[in-house]
Amino acid sequence: MAVFTPVSLEDVTQWITQFPLGQALELKGISSGIENSNFFLTTERNGEQHQYVLTIFENLSFEQLPFYLNLMRHLAERGVAVPAPVANDKGELIVALHGKPAAIVTKLEGQSQMSPQPVHCAAVGAMLAKMHLAGQDYALKQPNLRGLAWWHETTPEVLPFIPEDKAHLLKAEVHFQDAFAACDVHKQLQVGPIHADLFRNNVMFDGERLTGFFDFYFAGCDTWLFDVAVTVNDWCIDLDTGVLDTARVRALVDAYHAVRPFTAAEHTAWQPMLRAGALRFWLSRLYDFYRPREAEMLTPHDPGHFERILRERIATPAPELF
Template sequence: MAVFTPVSLADLSAWLLQFPLGRAHAIKGISSGIENSNFFITTDAGDYVLTIFENLSFEQLPFYLHLMDHLAQRGILVPAPVANNAGQLVSLLHGKPAAIVSKLSGTSQMEPSPLHCGEVGTMLAKMHLAGQDYDLQQDNLRGLAWWTETAPKVRDFLSPEQLQLLSSELQHQQTYAASAPYQTLARGPIHADLFRNNVMFDGTRLTGFFDFYFAGWDTLIFDLAVTINDWCIHLESGELDPARVSALLNAYQQVRPLSTEEQSAWPTMLRGAALRFWLSRLFDFYQPREAHMLTPHDPAHFERILRKRCEQ
């Protein structure tokens, strides 16, 4: 989350007239993240999150917003999109598509215990099962095609050692994606960005997943690998913490057991999940967009993680 498009309280007040939320009382930009412009807003009806989409189009957005609604109807704890008085989930604000969703209770757990990881594993598996009958499909926009397209855009900023790592890992992922075993992996809508700051807890009780705007159709095991690579590591070294890994994987498999093919794919998926975020952080760090509030992430973090996963 970030702020690329500023919105004043006066701007919000005028725009909010089309929603059944009463008057606007406050708006505060959210600095974390790097993709869209996000704000906490307070209205007569309560607290919400406003997002202005900087890259996604009107045509793409129904996939994300209806996915949240689909999951919520099946008991998954996610924000609820708010329709305007015309029944629309997306409308223009400052010439860009924007949407309002409910604000989850709780706080992010940035130092998770095995207990927190177990809660995440259980809800992630339930989310994957709940998404199986979702009738809209849209590719993971940060999947292998994007990795292949983005790698040349960051090469000039890398050392020879980094170039070697990037080239060899991209080739490894491309080769695996073209293999027969890859085609057998279970697929469906995935979150694709389920980091610690995208989950809310009240103590040890999980209160919701949010920020679904990197979601897309991909292998479910990839989503699990993305989650493990953030929730179950020592941040300083990138090393996996066996206790947290076991807690998350065991909880997940109590709900959705992994197939033999998924278990075989696991090391490659952990590497692919690390490559995806190393590439995106390299791109955002070296090719940044102008923003009024922006906190770029250090690419070295996921470079360390990728190197560790390649050693395993």
Template sequence: MAVFTPVTLDDLSQWIKQFPLGKALALKGIASGIENSNFFLTTERGEYVLTIFENLSFEQLPFYVQLMRHLAERGIPVPAPVANDAGELVVALHGKPAAIVSKLDGSSQMDPQPVHCAEVGTILAKMHLAGRDFPLQQPNLRGLDWWVETVPKVLPFLDAETAALLQSELAFQREFAAGPTYAELERGPVHADLFRNNVMFVGERLSGCFDFYFAGWDTWLFDLAVTVNDWCIDLDTGRLDEARVVALTRAYHAVRQFTAADHAAWLPMLRAAALRFWLSRLYDYHRPREAEMLTPHDPTHFERVLRERIARGAPNLTA
């Protein structure tokens, strides 16, 4: 959510007339994140978020915006896309796909306690079940195929020991993904990026989840592992906080019970989730794109997380 494509109020003066939002009154770039250009947008009808998509195409975007609409219609607190007068949810702005969604109430909880983790576990399970009848399918674009493609691009920037770890973990994940346990995992649309800064709270109540633009079709357990690897760790060491892990996974299990395959795959999926974000941060750090307000994330954070998962394992699900 950096700003790659600058936008001004003058740019919006005619463009926004196609939406039932009245005049654009204020526009402010959002600095966090590194994929799309995002802005807080104030109009005569209220507050919204405007996104210009820098990598996703017009053909890919229906999956994301329709998924948000699908979940919102089923009571999941997510941003609701706003259609223009022609019923379109994605329209061109400065020659790129753009969308407007409702702005959620609350603020991010960057120092989560077990009570917050339980809220996240509950909503993630509800989100998975609500997506079972979503009609569109699109692969996780940052899944295994992308890992295989991207590892060679970052290896030249790494020392021999770090490169060996990256290659070894990729080999482990390719072997696991080809096995019978992985094939048994339940799957469907997943958020795939449900970090602390993508969830809003009002007090201890979860008020919304947003930034679905890494969503795709993947295993539900991978989505849970991505979430645990952010919400339930010590940020300095990458170590899991067992109280937070138990709170989140028990709350999830209360809505969507874990299967035998889930239990067997839990540690490999935690490692997969760490690899995915280590690799994407390595790529963004060593091969950055220019953008206003862009600060690439530190790739060594998820390297530490991966090393921790390999060395120490993880608490059992619903322990």
């Protein structure tokens, strides 16, 4: 959520008339994240002000976007706390703005919890399990676009920029994940739509009450366990070292397990999957750091953070799922 495509309030004023949202009053760019151009949009209708999020998609196409926006609608209709996409007067969720696909979704209440305690992790675990179950009957299919195939495509792009010890780790881990993905245990894992990027800044809380998950634009169909691993690797760690906090891990996975019990295959795959989650984000941060795109308010994330997490997951077994 950076700003690659500048948009003014004047640009939006006429464009928004096709939506049942009233008059555009204010537009403010959102600086966090690195994939799309995002803005807080304030509107006025019948004397009342409302807030939304306007997103201009920089990488995803008109053809790809129905998977994400209809998934959000599908989950919202089944009681999962996610932003609801707003359709225009033709029933369209995706409309061109400055020649690029754009969408408006409702803005969640609260704020991100950047210093989570076990109570917050438990709420995230329970809602993540509810989200996975709610997505089982979602009709559209799309693979995780940052999965194993992308790791193979991207690794050669970053290897020339990193020192030998990091290159050795990266190549060895991709090889390990190749073997893991081909094994019988991996083939037994539960699969369905996943968020794939459920970091602390993609969840909103009002005190201890979870008000919603957002930013579904890395979602795809993959193993549910990968989603849990990505989430644990952010919510349940010491940010300086990557070491897991056992109390937070237990809170998150126990709450998930109470809603959607983990399987025996998932128990066996847990340690490799935590490594897979760390690899995915180390690799994407290496790519964003060494192959940056120009954007207003864009600061690439430190790749070293997920390198430390990956090394820690290799060296130290995590608490078991159950």
